[in-house]
Amino acid sequence: MLRPVRSDRRTQPPRPGTPRGMRLPLVAAAVVAAGLTAACGPSTQPVGSAAPTAASPSPEPSAASASASESASASPSASPTASASASASSTPRPGSSPAKTGSAGTGTSAKPSRTSSAARPAAVPGPGYDSSADAQKLIDAALRTAKSEGRTVLLDFGANWCGNCKAADKVFAQPQTAAILGASYQMVKIDIGGNSSANSALLHKYSPSGGTYTMPVLVVVSPSGTVRTDTHVTGNPSLTPEGINAFLRQWAS
Numbered sequence: 001m002l003r004p005v006r007s008d009r010r011t012q013p014p015r016p017g018t019p020r021g022m023r024l025p026l027v028a029a030a031v032v033a034a035g036l037t038a039a040c041g042p043s044t045q046p047v048g049s050a051a052p053t054a055a056s057p058s059p060e061p062s063a064a065s066a067s068a069s070e071s072a073s074a075s076p077s078a079s080p081t082a083s084a085s086a087s088a089s090s091t092p093r094p095g096s097s098p099a100k101t102g103s104a105g106t107g108t109s110a111k112p113s114r115t116s117s118a119a120r121p122a123a124v125p126g127p128g129y130d131s132s133a134d135a136q137k138l139i140d141a142a143l144r145t146a147k148s149e150g151r152t153v154l155l156d157f158g159a160n161w162c163g164n165c166k167a168a169d170k171v172f173a174q175p176q177t178a179a180i181l182g183a184s185y186q187m188v189k190i191d192i193g194g195n196s197s198a199n200s201a202l203l204h205k206y207s208p209s210g211g212t213y214t215m216p217v218l219v220v221v222s223p224s225g226t227v228r229t230d231t232h233v234t235g236n237p238s239l240t241p242e243g244i245n246a247f248l249r250q251w252a253s
Helices: 020-040 063-090 137-151 161-172 175-182 198-207 241-251
Strands: 153-159 185-191 217-221 227-231
Touching: 137 153, 137 185, 137 198, 153 161, 153 198, 161 175, 161 241, 175 185, 175 241, 185 198, 198 217
Parallel strands: 153 185
Antiparallel strands: 153 217, 217 227
């Protein structure tokens, strides 16, 4: 059985609330306030650092960077090939002659140095005196050679009949004495035992002190013609290998 609806039932009045027209401004104000707080509030990010961004897939390398990477990775493997090529080019081929280089490394062949004539010993005259020789020409030639080769001239005035001269000749023929003579002297032997006035004049030219001469007279002359020593003044050394060798070494240039 249906009950009749009571007409006197009161409808509950609506609860007081915020008018609908005012809700939108409040929402907008809340959004603005939240934005200000986010913009002006304290930040935990260090100063100068970029804000974290969402992870994004890295872009694929461009064609230029890929080519550079391939070149860089290929260079180590290419170096041995280049080195091998350089080594092959520097290695002489079979049957080819090596390049000639000079002393300064200029690519020119080094010319052999000429052997100085001063390194060759001078000829030592044999024993005795040649009375027919032109002594002046021999002296002039000896002075020129001595000047060009850096030697000294030794004039030996003597005679074939002189015993002391023969003793000196034996010493001059000794290997050690001949080596000293050949290395340091141009020797000229002049005969003053005959009647050659020219040779006597040469004796007085290089030994002008005069008087009685004791043969042999040994005169050492510089390449310019200056007399360095005269045994007619100083006296002869001992006519032994020791005495003559010491005399020759003393006056060698």
